[in-house]
Amino acid sequence: MVTELQLGKQSLAFEKPVYVMSSACIVGQKEGEGPLKDTFDEVIEDPTFGKDSWEEGESELMKQTSLLAIRKAKLKTEDIRYLFAGDLLGQLIATTFGLMDFNIPLFGLYGACSTMGEALSLAAMTVHGGYADTVMAVASSHFGSAEKQFRFPLEYGNQRPMSSTWTVTGCGAFVLSKEYGDVMIPGITTGKVVDYGVKDSLNMGACMAPAAADVIYQHLKDFKRQPEDYDRIVTGDLGKIGKEILCKLLKDQGYDISKVHMDCGMEIYDDPEQDTHAGGSGCGCSAVTLAGKLMGELKKGATNRILFVPTGALLSTVSFNEGQSVPGIAHAVVLEKRKNA
Amino acid sequence: MVTELQLGKQSLAFEKPVYVMSSACIVGQKEGEGPLKDTFDEVIEDPTFGKDSWEEGESELMKQTSLLAIRKAKLKTEDIRYLFAGDLLGQLIATTFGLMDFNIPLFGLYGACSTMGEALSLAAMTVHGGYADTVMAVASSHFGSAEKQFRFPLEYGNQRPMSSTWTVTGCGAFVLSKEYGDVMIPGITTGKVVDYGVKDSLNMGACMAPAAADVIYQHLKDFKRQPEDYDRIVTGDLGKIGKEILCKLLKDQGYDISKVHMDCGMEIYDDPEQDTHAGGSGCGCSAVTLAGKLMGELKKGATNRILFVPTGALLSTVSFNEGQSVPGIAHAVVLEKRKNA
Numbered sequence A, B: 001m002v003t004e005l006q007l008g009k010q011s012l013a014f015e016k017p018v019y020v021m022s023s024a025c026i027v028g029q030k031e032g033e034g035p036l037k038d039t040f041d042e043v044i045e046d047p048t049f050g051k052d053s054w055e056e057g058e059s060e061l062m063k064q065t066s067l068l069a070i071r072k073a074k075l076k077t078e079d080i081r082y083l084f085a086g087d088l089l090g091q092l093i094a095t096t097f098g099l100m101d102f103n104i105p106l107f108g109l110y111g112a113c114s115t116m117g118e119a120l121s122l123a124a125m126t127v128h129g130g131y132a133d134t135v136m137a138v139a140s141s142h143f144g145s146a147e148k149q150f151r152f153p154l155e156y157g158n159q160r161p162m163s164s165t166w167t168v169t170g171c172g173a174f175v176l177s178k179e180y181g182d183v184m185i186p187g188i189t190t191g192k193v194v195d196y197g198v199k200d201s202l203n204m205g206a207c208m209a210p211a212a213a214d215v216i217y218q219h220l221k222d223f224k225r226q227p228e229d230y231d232r233i234v235t236g237d238l239g240k241i242g243k244e245i246l247c248k249l250l251k252d253q254g255y256d257i258s259k260v261h262m263d264c265g266m267e268i269y270d271d272p273e274q275d276t277h278a279g280g281s282g283c284g285c286s287a288v289t290l291a292g293k294l295m296g297e298l299k300k301g302a303t304n305r306i307l308f309v310p311t312g313a314l315l316s317t318v319s320f321n322e323g324q325s326v327p328g329i330a331h332a333v334v335l336e337k338r339k340n341a
Helices: A054-072 A090-102 A115-128 A142-150 A204-222 A239-252 A283-300 A315-321 B054-072 B090-102 B115-128 B144-152 B204-222 B238-253 B281-302 B317-321
Strands: A010-025 A082-086 A107-108 A134-141 A168-178 A183-189 A232-235 A261-263 A306-307 A312-315 A328-330 A332-337 B011-027 B084-087 B106-108 B134-141 B169-177 B183-189 B234-235 B261-263 B304-308 B309-312 B328-330 B332-337
Touching: A010 A054, A010 A115, A010 A283, A010 B090, A054 A142, A082 A090, A082 A115, A082 A312, A090 A107, A090 A134, A090 B090, A090 B317, A107 B115, A115 A134, A115 A168, A115 A183, A115 A283, A115 A306, A115 A332, A115 B115, A115 B134, A134 A142, A134 A183, A134 A283, A134 B106, A142 A183, A168 A283, A168 B183, A183 A283, A183 B106, A204 A239, A204 A306, A204 A312, A204 A332, A204 B204, A232 A239, A239 A328, A239 B134, A261 B204, A283 A306, A283 A332, A315 B090, A332 B328, B011 B054, B011 B115, B011 B204, B011 B281, B054 B134, B054 B144, B054 B169, B084 B090, B084 B115, B084 B304, B090 B106, B090 B134, B115 B134, B115 B204, B115 B304, B134 B234, B134 B281, B134 B328, B183 B204, B183 B281, B204 B238, B204 B304, B204 B309, B204 B328, B204 B332, B234 B238, B238 B261, B238 B304, B281 B332
Parallel strands: A082 A107, A082 A134, A232 A261, A232 A306, B084 B106, B084 B134, B234 B261, B234 B304
Antiparallel strands: A010 A168, A010 A183, A134 A168, A183 A332, A306 A332, A312 A328, B011 B169, B011 B183, B134 B169, B183 B332, B304 B332, B309 B328
16 A cells, blocks of 8 residues: 555655754865865865774764764754764774764664665654654765775775776765754655666766666656756766766656756866866765755755755675676655745 | 653654564574574575575575565565665675565665664664555675675684684564564664774674663663563574673663573574584574574464564774774664464
């Protein structure tokens, strides 16, 4: 039985919207030199954030960003009932060590670079369900820790093909509330794993585009909307190659999103000046773009409704070395300017 | 504001219980030779489950177990609205490759060996919230893939200290429903990351016991219950050493759980005959013990109410090699025989 709350097979339309009380984003030096520099709360030039390693640095980044989001909401740590958080590292060590001092019940999540969407979805479901008045959703990535884990340690100095993306050093944190906030989350569409059999881990855009197309298509069907009903449809980190594939796949299914589509991975760096090749990637890419630029636009009323669709490439070095493909997943979250706000 | 649904800082008491429609468990050869052998649905002797690697084998194990749970519920794959699933491997590759053919919206979870509790908690919240009529929660682990990832590949033949545990090759899957099933989930208590600074990754019991003690203490406080209100309080994989620490920590806080405590890690193997040292571990350990033995007891009425508290040790080889401690997390789920069932 599909109620009004449950739309189709994959979507939820909340009877009572959930509000974004505050958002915060902190990034590294390279992101702070890019086109979005004025939208970030803080730019920190030290890549280890005052710690001894990239991993500890990423934990510190998550901690600082989360504290900032709580401060911006004028709350205390103990006001947050649940944390929904994740990162790209094996066994989520950035999250564990970054958020453990908060002493808040934690749901650890892994959705690769779609984690910000997964966290916001579960956080919104939790607030709407009456399980909490205030929760926080957090996702981060770090260039140094990600390269070390997925490709080579930076010291190795390997060459990067032009199709490769640059993992964003950045964290986005969002405090969600049942009452307060200028931006609301009225609905979500949860993604499935989609595998087109692409095996090139240095061409993530191509791996993830089919998953983004799948969840955007389902979303538009479930909500009976057209692309034009959104001021922006925002993917996470498809980059140039993935963007083309996404638009083509959706066009083949009757939806032309080209006029409203924006990819965070293509916005965050200034290419070719910053030499990042196919754009930005990582959980942090979409998380900081949403927390900064996109939330800013919604709050000002420059946009009224956007669809946020971060995209994840599901692989590990083990699965890749064993010859597996790189499937994708994407989760869609609707964000709107609060009515009568 | 704490409503009746929200108990204290960490617990939920569902106004309408959520039901366990079916559970399934498939294990490997060693588990199938242990004391719980008659409680498992299937024992498969091939450690790669017909595939080419341990990782692909673990994926196949997750797939087969999930299909069995769906079949036991007399449902089809498309009847399941959401999957809540996780495993121990970096970037959750067992989950991704095991469950992607199902074409069901997926929330990927990482809670180390507490994942079965995290998955059941979010799955129950989702059904209770009206977001789905039927969902599935799945968690797995595999001795070969886990040793390769966390310690050494099996071919290396390293020695294991007596405090080390043996990762269970096994998967548990649960179909949750808003209406059907003989066992219900009336409440949950969600755990925080707890760090006592233990740095010995081969003594996981000591790392996890403080987290288990913390969440059990909070649970008993929040629900205003005594240990005797449960037929069993079941931890995941503390082993002998962790069990002692847990009972002592809780005794210091005024709760004597020794009469009702059971640890899945101490039940699943026959030591010293099976030479597993400090007992079983891994997400699969508590998942298969719950899906088999404990669900069987509840359905028969041999027990009426249990507290399931799987425990996770939060580390990766990277965090361990960088000298970090091994914090723990545990999530508590109440399971009761259905009233007037």
